[in-house]
Amino acid sequence: MADVSIVEIVKELLEESPQRNFMESVDLAINLKNIDLNQPKNRIDEEVVLPNGLGKDLKIGVFAKGDIGLQAKQAGAAYVFDDAAIEMMKGDKSYAKTIAEECDFFIAETQYMQVIGKSLGTILGPRGKMPVPVLPGKSIADMIQTKQSAVRVRSKDKMTFHVSIGQRNMPPEKLAQNIETVIARVERTLVKGKHNIRSVYVTTTMGTSKKVV
Template sequence: MASTKRIKARTGDRSVAHPVEDAVKLVKANATAKFDESVEIAVNLGVDPRHADQQVRGVVSLPSGTGRDVRVAVIAKDAKAAEATAAGADIVGAEDLVERIQGGFMEFDRVIATPDMMALVGRLGKVLGPRGLMPNPRVGTVTPNVGQAVKDAKGGAIEFRTEKTGIIHAGIGKASFTDEQLLVNVRALVDALNKARPSGAKGVYIKKISLSSTMGPGFKVETGSFPSA
């Protein structure tokens, strides 16, 4: 009986919504894998992404970073290519990089391009689009300021986008982060989602929130934990 009580105390109650502070503690307590698990958030929005005026997409800089090394590829040339390299981009190229990607090269997590390269980048739509990697000016990955874009990507900027069911999934840190580091990241993302509320969204916008780690269970979060939710 004592053993069962200990297990319940560790796993927590998954049937109720917890204040975000408690949910973070529960996720960390249940991240028991032998590696540093990622902490992920799922937000169920009251939108129907099939309608253009209800799509939610954007970028947010997580104050505590992501805890992972983001490999950044930049499609640019001449001075902009040099700027990207100086800012810490992992792969930089123009026509040559586009050809490598068309040939199956995918060793990157973010793709940034300068506006003058978009005619070339357009060839990669079928390759990068399904993976959510296609450069887009709306999220700052098509920009003449490639140096800052690279620094943002390396420093904790993440993209978010509604899936077909109206859910946003995103990584917001690592289980090794402190409670406060995870809390400020969660709040930053929820705040960004509220600011990105589309004009076509009616009724309750943020319907459900849950937090989990890579191998651990998910815990519901009280939407009232966020003043603007």
């Protein structure tokens, strides 16, 4: 059960933030302290599965063919890239960058991992979007479903970074649970845990912000 104080903070935030003519996201601003992010080993780069999802459909790109490709389409993948599509991306970097920006996550059959790393790694890598391989025995449908509830938490070399945890039309209780999940993962990742966190604020896209930690 989410901490009551976080639920109340989220409720206050939603009440005080004016309704917009579009669906705002609810985000966390995480501020770190006493850690050297110039050292890559100290940086946060985690995929977190939110217990209540993001309240919207994410775009998942899958590098696959044959039965796996068909299953990916049936499971709701936004794009399925076969050999011809991969060759097109290799030859057209502008197209590859557009796809990299449009898709939230990528999954790939293991046979494609090497060529993707070699030809598209410079595009996908810096965006934190290198594909997850489909290992033997894994269901591509289950993987896509899991990705639909996931967010990438990345600090890079910045002491302050942001991550979306839902939409403002989601119940405050569910948003609070998502917040707890992200904070707990960040604490486990940091060298000194919660002692490396200066503060955490929750905010809507164009609204005010509230301190939760």
